[in-house]
Amino acid sequence: MRLDDVGFRYHRRGPWILRDVTLELAPGRVVEVTGVNGAGKSTFLRLVAGLRRPRRGRVTGRPRRVGYAPERFPVAQPFTVRAYLTHMAALRKRRDDVIGAWSERLGFAHLLDVRLPELSKGSAQKVGLAQALLHEPDLLILDEPFAGLDARTRDELPALVAERAADGATVVISDHQGVLGPIRDRDRLLVADRTIRVLDAAEKAGEPGRASRGERYARLEVTVEEAQAETVEEGLRAAGHRVRRLS
Numbered sequence: 375m376r377l378d379d380v381g382f383r384y385h386r387r388g389p390w391i392l393r394d395v396t397l398e399l400a401p402g403r404v405v406e407v408t409g410v411n412g413a414g415k416s417t418f419l420r421l422v423a424g425l426r427r428p429r430r431g432r433v434t435g436r437p438r439r440v441g442y443a444p445e446r447f448p449v450a451q452p453f454t455v456r457a458y459l460t461h462m463a464a465l466r467k468r469r470d471d472v473i474g475a476w477s478e479r480l481g482f483a484h485l486l487d488v489r490l491p492e493l494s495k496g497s498a499q500k501v502g503l504a505q506a507l508l509h510e511p512d513l514l515i516l517d518e519p520f521a522g523l524d525a526r527t528r529d530e531l532p533a534l535v536a537e538r539a540a541d542g543a544t545v546v547i548s549d550h551q552g553v554l555g556p557i558r559d560r561d562r563l564l565v566a567d568r569t570i571r572v573l574d575a576a577e578k579a580g581e582p583g584r585a586s587r588g589e590r591y592a593r594l595e596v597t598v599e600e601a602q603a604e605t606v607e608e609g610l611r612a613a614g615h616r617v618r619r620l621s
């Protein structure tokens with residue numbers, strides 16, 4: 375799957391959250407998405423999942439079977455866990471017995487008859503994971519899946535992710551807590567300065583790649599008329615500079 379020159383903002387006149395995003399997400403790879411709070415990781419994952427459409431550029435080659443677990447599973451629904459997952463399985467043309475298998479594996483089988491609003495954060499997270507996994511998606515997207523999980527499930531997750539990838543799926547995950555550590559062979563993307571770049575294997579998040587090769591940088595503050603801001607910003611980016619818009 376590819377993203378070409380993708381740009382996104384939530385509102386027509388709102389600030390750009392992501393711009394000039396060009397990258398490929400390959401089958402069979404685990405891709406970790408890093409970046410500081412508010413950088414745009416969740417927004418990127420929603421674009422990858424197809425829940426948001428880019429305002430600019432194109433997303434092509436998205437696999438048909440997509441599983442997406444949001445950062446917070448929406449519990450404000452009047453169903454039991456079993457009824458909810460039965461519905462999700464039917465939507466995805468899977469038999470009910472996948473529910474038993476996933477609830478055992480993720481350790482919430484004893485909660486199948488509890489209503490969603492009554493679940494703890496961690497248990498709700500597990501139900502969110504189960505609905506994303508039960509149809510064996512070819513593109514699996516997990517937004518901070520480790521938040522609130524108990525240690526047993528947290529330890530199980532890297533294996534689960536590696537299994538999907540071994541099956542040929544692309545797995546894209548934002549991970550604040552470094553739980554993906556056991557998966558050594560993974561790609562890493564850094565969301566920063568309203569765009570996304572691939573991190574070198576040795577590079578740490580937050581360190582500009584070229585600076586680590588000993589180049590020197592200067593920071594300029596440039597003031598332009600508002601009507602020209604976008605053109606100037608685009609011109610600077612096109613010339614290869616890193617640009618951050620302040621207002």
Ligand SMILES: Nc1ncnc2c1ncn2[C@@H]1O[C@H](COP(=O)(O)OP(=O)(O)OP(=O)(O)O)[C@@H](O)[C@H]1O
Nearest residue numbers: 384391409410411412413414415416417418445565
């Ligand atoms: N639905 C929305 N409408 C308008 N702006 C939004 C919406 N969702 C996110 N944003 C804005 O987009 C920017 C990026 O947010 P996003 O949630 O993608 O970042 P993040 O890197 O996932 O952050 P965190 O690590 O805190 O979850 C933020 O400035 C946020 O306020």
